[in-house]
Amino acid sequence: MTEQSSAQGGGRADPLGGMPALALFLTALGLAGCGGAGQGPQAVAVPPDVAGTVHVCSSCHGPGGRSISSTFPRLAGQQKDYLIAQLTAFRDHKRADPHAQTYMWGMAARLSDPTIVALAAYYAAQPPVPGTPDNSPEAAAGREIYTQGIPAANVPACMVCHGGKGEGNSAFPRLAGQHSAYIERQLEAFASNARANEIMHANSKNLTAEQIRDIAAYVRSL
């Protein structure tokens, strides 16, 4: 062992450490080659009049609204009416949960009504991110709440408004394939009224942290 080690160490002109660094670099190259950015279906073309705005949106929400970070919701395939309502609420400071204030109040401050409609139409037309299969007990429990509600706690079934496949309907947002951490944050914000919405406050205020986590795990899998 000793001989072998010294033989390998034999041309050590200098403990420059370039090799480990290089190895790390090459590993990352390989990882990046397999890696995540830019996957998914082809996006629908960006209308020229909002191309600049969409580019800024994509900084956080990803190309075509397929965001990577759960800080930012996926917008691809979202309901147009819901997007219009939210962008307008950001602009008019009617939606005031912490992340809305950090990012979206500024982003939306100078959007005109026609631009909001064009942006909403663009993201609604993007192919949504497919759900991530989830066979966990949490997702199963979430499915129960999503489809049946919790009658004892006055929690109605989510699917009544958001659709059997989480596809949403008009002002009721698409939930399918959404980041679970984002869904959890929104349910918590509805429950605490940080995000003011009478219907969702009533529906979420009796949910436990575990139930919120279960619902979020399920809708992500849709």
Next chain:
Amino acid sequence: MFGKGRVSEAASKFSAIAYAVLSVAPCLVGAALYILDIRPVHALPSYARQTGQQCAACHNGFPELTPYGRLFKLNGYTFTGGNYSNWPPLAMMAIPNFTHVAQSQPGGLAPGFGNNNDFAFTGSLFYGGKIFDHVGAFIQGTYDQVPNAIHWDNTDIRYANTGQLSDHELVYGVSLNNNPTVNDVWNSTPAWGYPYVASQLAPTPAASTLVEGLLAQQVLGLNPYIYWNRLVYAEVGGYRTLSPWSLSALGIPPPGTSSIDGLAPSWRLALEPAWGNNTWEVGTFGLAASLVPQRIGGAGSNHVTDVGFDTQYEFLGARDSFSLQARYILEYQDSSASQALGLSSNSFNNLHSLHLKGTYYYKQMIGLNVGYFNIQGSSDPLLYGDVSANNSPNSSGWIFELDYIPFNYGGPAFWPWLNMKLGLQYIRYNKFDGASTNYDGAGTNASANNTLFAFAWFAF
């Protein structure tokens, strides 16, 4: 970040050190009288006004950049949105600070300062924001109480645009800047690396590689770049030295600076995969320069090549955020000109610089940073002999910092763009200029330079 050298007790000794060490640009004692060490960078309130966003959108703590902050910079500081987009893009910064060194320095920590426990002040004015549709800027001018001077500071003016390449987004642009790596968007490279603010009064190790601040504000560089598919960043560029007249006009005293002979090429390549709330960057950077030591002609040039490797991992969560940065720089110094001028003993030296840092932030409000650095290189009596008894540049130690940032999610109602960081930093040296004990031959131990630095950093 050790651009600043040791301000020692006797001015004559200082001059001798500076003369010897400045000759090979990478290794400076005392360069800091010229290259200012507090180089803060910043959650610029003018950017917050332009975008309407809170500091936390672009900064993890500050000044570390989030993925969105990186895109904002790569897109030329041109994103708008906020209701105050039309305000002039001006911002200010003030950093009153306090330095305590383990062992008092007879004669004062700097001219005009006491032997220990000194207060100092630095302040900056920024022009930061969109200029035209695809052109934006970060321009900083700074007043430093040490050494009581106003000078131009970090500057990055850029053009950026977007297109498509192989069906994926391509951001492309060019940066005109005055400090290698100041245009970089990862905090693992030197210009925006940890520590983000440091005492200008405390002794710091003599040696530093060229790319770690020794050309800061003395050069102009043009760096075209591309950023493809939010994954691959590539940049090449070149730097030229400013004339002594220009430096003087910009508040940078030319004496002691070395000049680049011709053009110094630089490069940067980085990959940054992202998944969930994580990003991981791995890259390389560096530059190669022919340097006329102290601008003394007649002996030719030194040739200095810096090859750097860096990596950064970031996790940004709603409550917890982590980041890790590492860089390793290999420097090759062909010092034939310095040797001919009697400024260095060897015709060839090398220097290796390692910096590691980890940060945790709780709710973007309370942060803990731990950094480690290790500088190693070949011994050279003429280059290091005045500060190091064994003629060695070797230094290592730890940098701890505790931060409190109350306003990263928006300042008080009367001025929502105020940001503030209250910080307590402690530097512990294991080795200083060659040794742990008696490094200077006069009985001084490395630990005598351990530094406690407290600061209040305001940006508004």
